[in-house]
Amino acid sequence: MIPVSYFFGLSIVLFVLGIIAFFIKRDLITMFMAIEVMLNAANLAFIALAKAAGSPAGQVIVFFIITVAAAEAAVGLAIILLVFRQKKSIKAEDMRLLKG
Amino acid sequence: MFWLIPLIPGASAFILAVFGKWLPKKYVSWQACLSVFASFGISLVSFFGLLKVPPGSPPVIKTLFSWIQSGSFNADLSLQLDPLSSIMTLVVTGVGFLIHVYSVGYMAQDKGYKRYFTYLNLFTFAMLILVMGANLVLMFVGWEGVGLCSYLLIGFWFEKHSAANAGKKAFIVNRIGDAAFILGIFFIFLIVGSGDFRAITGALEGGAVTQGMATLIALLLFAGATGKSAQIPLYVWLPDAMEGPTPVSALIHAATMVTAGVYMVSRMNLLFTLSGVAGQVVGIVGALTAIFAATMALTQNDIKRVLAYSTISQIGYMFIGCGVGAYAAGMFHLFTHAFFKSLLFLAAGSVMHALSGELDMRKMGGLRKYLPLTYPTFLVGAIAIAGVPFLSGFFSKDAILTHAYAQGQYFIWALGLMGAVLTAFYMFRLVFLTFFGQERLDPHAKEHLHESPRVMTVPLVVLAFFSIVAGYVGLPVVLGKKANLFSRFLDPVIHPGHEAHLNISAEWLLILISVAVALCGIYIAYVFYLKSPRTPHRIVARFPMLYKLLYNKYYVDEIYNAAIVRPLVNGSRVVYDNFDLKVIDGTIDGTAAATGSAGKLLSLFQSGLIKDYGLVLLLGVVVFLGYLLF
Numbered sequence: 001m002i003p004v005s006y007f008f009g010l011s012i013v014l015f016v017l018g019i020i021a022f023f024i025k026r027d028l029i030t031m032f033m034a035i036e037v038m039l040n041a042a043n044l045a046f047i048a049l050a051k052a053a054g055s056p057a058g059q060v061i062v063f064f065i066i067t068v069a070a071a072e073a074a075v076g077l078a079i080i081l082l083v084f085r086q087k088k089s090i091k092a093e094d095m096r097l098l099k100g
Numbered sequence: 101m102f103w104l105i106p107l108i109p110g111a112s113a114f115i116l117a118v119f120g121k122w123l124p125k126k127y128v129s130w131q132a133c134l135s136v137f138a139s140f141g142i143s144l145v146s147f148f149g150l151l152k153v154p155p156g157s158p159p160v161i162k163t164l165f166s167w168i169q170s171g172s173f174n175a176d177l178s179l180q181l182d183p184l185s186s187i188m189t190l191v192v193t194g195v196g197f198l199i200h201v202y203s204v205g206y207m208a209q210d211k212g213y214k215r216y217f218t219y220l221n222l223f224t225f226a227m228l229i230l231v232m233g234a235n236l237v238l239m240f241v242g243w244e245g246v247g248l249c250s251y252l253l254i255g256f257w258f259e260k261h262s263a264a265n266a267g268k269k270a271f272i273v274n275r276i277g278d279a280a281f282i283l284g285i286f287f288i289f290l291i292v293g294s295g296d297f298r299a300i301t302g303a304l305e306g307g308a309v310t311q312g313m314a315t316l317i318a319l320l321l322f323a324g325a326t327g328k329s330a331q332i333p334l335y336v337w338l339p340d341a342m343e344g345p346t347p348v349s350a351l352i353h354a355a356t357m358v359t360a361g362v363y364m365v366s367r368m369n370l371l372f373t374l375s376g377v378a379g380q381v382v383g384i385v386g387a388l389t390a391i392f393a394a395t396m397a398l399t400q401n402d403i404k405r406v407l408a409y410s411t412i413s414q415i416g417y418m419f420i421g422c423g424v425g426a427y428a429a430g431m432f433h434l435f436t437h438a439f440f441k442s443l444l445f446l447a448a449g450s451v452m453h454a455l456s457g458e459l460d461m462r463k464m465g466g467l468r469k470y471l472p473l474t475y476p477t478f479l480v481g482a483i484a485i486a487g488v489p490f491l492s493g494f495f496s497k498d499a500i501l502t503h504a505y506a507q508g509q510y511f512i513w514a515l516g517l518m519g520a521v522l523t524a525f526y527m528f529r530l531v532f533l534t535f536f537g538q539e540r541l542d543p544h545a546k547e548h549l550h551e552s553p554r555v556m557t558v559p560l561v562v563l564a565f566f567s568i569v570a571g572y573v574g575l576p577v578v579l580g581k582k583a584n585l586f587s588r589f590l591d592p593v594i595h596p597g598h599e600a601h602l603n604i605s606a607e608w609l610l611i612l613i614s615v616a617v618a619l620c621g622i623y624i625a626y627v628f629y630l631k632s633p634r635t636p637h638r639i640v641a642r643f644p645m646l647y648k649l650l651y652n653k654y655y656v657d658e659i660y661n662a663a664i665v666r667p668l669v670n671g672s673r674v675v676y677d678n679f680d681l682k683v684i685d686g687t688i689d690g691t692a693a694a695t696g697s698a699g700k701l702l703s704l705f706q707s708g709l710i711k712d713y714g715l716v717l718l719l720g721v722v723v724f725l726g727y728l729l730f
Contacts, residue, residue: 092711
């Protein structure tokens with residue numbers, strides 16, 4: 001059996017990759033994908049722990065997260081689409097309406 | 101039923117105020133007049149009802165509802181009917197009705213016709229509340245209500261700068277008196293624990309009020325009366341109040357509102373009698389005002405201003421009556437004065453109407469033949485006020501002076517007598533300059549010269565009738581103890597103080613003196629203005645300083661301006677410049693500026709770039725984790 005620490009290692013690697021991608025990429029869709037990667041890194045950690053502890057609670061939470069992520073993806077992509085229609089761009093730095 | 105007396109004009113004023121815009125002019129006139137007439141009818145019925153009530157029974161009180169209940173401070177909305185308020189309601193609604201009718205003709209061409217009748221009805225309502233309120237608080241509401249209506253009606257033609265200013269002056273001067281008045285009410289609440297007139301009477305009779313306290317309260321209340329009733333030192337607003345329409349001067353500034361102070365002093369007569377000192381002050385202020393205002397009336401050329409000073413002087417007589425303890429005589433003069441003075445004002449208004457608004461007597465003269473109804477009615481009013489026997493003014497003025505003499509107040513009596521000469525003189529100066537002598541009319545005014553319409557002359561005739569007969573309800577004591585019906589009617593309200601009696605011959609002598617004095621004044625006016633019209637000029641040439649002093653009304657307005665108004669305005673300006681602008685505005689502006697710059701500083705963190713926010717979030721997580729782990 002593969003020890004739990006391996007799964008954690010993979011989860012951490014995925015999460016850090018997500019963070020790096022979020023900060024170095026400039027267009028919104030890639031940033032959005034980076035967020036999805038981070039979410040799934042967390043999912044992986046949950047599943048691994050649920051398996052190791054023999055409790056179904058972690059798996060249930062993962063289902064919730066997937067559901068919420070699906071809804072969030074729909075809303076997020078719609079927002080990005082509308083932003084593109086207005087600005088003709090999906091570059092994050094073009095959206096600075098909240099600048100003080 | 102009597103509680104409907106104030107409510108009918110009140111309801112009418114409400115309807116006119118809310119729906120007046122859509123009502124036809126004719127309907128407005130009918131409603132305004134009839135509402136007051138209905139009140140007059142009820143007043144008359146209540147008066148006759150009151151005559152039948154056996155003496156010694158308590159006054160009729162109708163409590164509409166409990167108005168203020170706050171701890172020990174209680175006031176009901178309750179109206180009372182006793183002889184004193186009954187007489188006042190008769191005067192207010194009776195004279196008020198005639199003046200409403202007169203106004204229909206006088207104001208016919210005015211564009212503020214509906215507004216005018218709304219105010220006039222509202223005034224009637226407030227005045228009736230004042231005289232019928234069964235406690236001091238309700239009385240004060242009426243007191244302020246009539247003040248408000250007075251302000252609105254003086255400034256009725258507010259497009260005219262002088263009218264707007266006169267309204268303001270009346271209101272502000274009255275505030276000074278009212279501040280003292282309300283302090284007096286507070287003191288009564290403090291000591292008696294109630295503003296109810298019966299409770300106050302009970303407390304005064306029970307000896308709950310010391311003499312010093314009574315003096316303090318009475319003087320505070322009287323200070324309020326000097327404002328409303330235009331006595332020294334607060335009389336300055338009344339001459340300026342003549343800027344309003346003439347019927348308003350007749351109703352508010354001659355017959356009713358300005359006599360509210362006399363009513364109030366008579367209502368609180370027990371307090372003034374108990375104090376003694378306060379009564380003396382009332383008498384002296386009244387006497388000084390009577391003669392002071394009469395001298396100012398001598399040199400005025402504006403017909404309405406002469407009447408205004410005459411009103412101030414006559415109210416002074418009423419206060420002489422109250423001051424020497426003859427409250428019934430004071431009220432009697434109020435009663436007769438209401439007729440002849442409103443008659444004089446309305447007749448003066450009729451003269452103005454005939455001359456297209458001319459007020460200056462130097463541009464009148466010889467009007468006798470053009471105004472066949474105005475002239476005799478005005479003459480009746482002048483004779484009545486001058487104190488010629490057998491007309492109403494003679495009986496009331498004589499009653500006051502006789503009482504003053506009988507009480508040993510010879511100084512007050514002498515001042516009153518001198519005032520009586522002057523009264524007869526200036527009134528007949530007015531008559532001779534206006535209706536006799538050669539015509540000095542503007543050619544323009546002469547073209548339109550006409551007698552007033554019937555709607556204006558009929559009230560004049562009715563008032564003239566009452567100016568003649570009203571005195572017979574209060575015949576002098578020499579004709580028998582029972583002859584003075586007026587004073588006997590008031591007996592339940594006027595608590596007998598110490599009464600001094602003169603023997604019959606002294607009384608007759610006093611009557612003869614007042615008759616002689618009145619005739620003497622008229623004769624001097626005759627010599628001055630008809631027989632040898634050069635005399636006044638010679639006298640002016642001989643005493644130029646005195647004439648100038650009188651012509652400028654003793655410079656009282658100027659003195660008040662320099663001593664009170666200017667320092668106040670300048671002081672306010674200094675405070676405004678230094679405290680308001682610098683301290684208050686500085687603090688507030690400073691707070692705003694500090695908040696603004698703090699916001700500007702913090703807004704530097706808001707880059708609007710999502711990555712910056714993400715980075716801060718990440719940093720936060722790292723710090724938090726670091727804290728948890730190490």
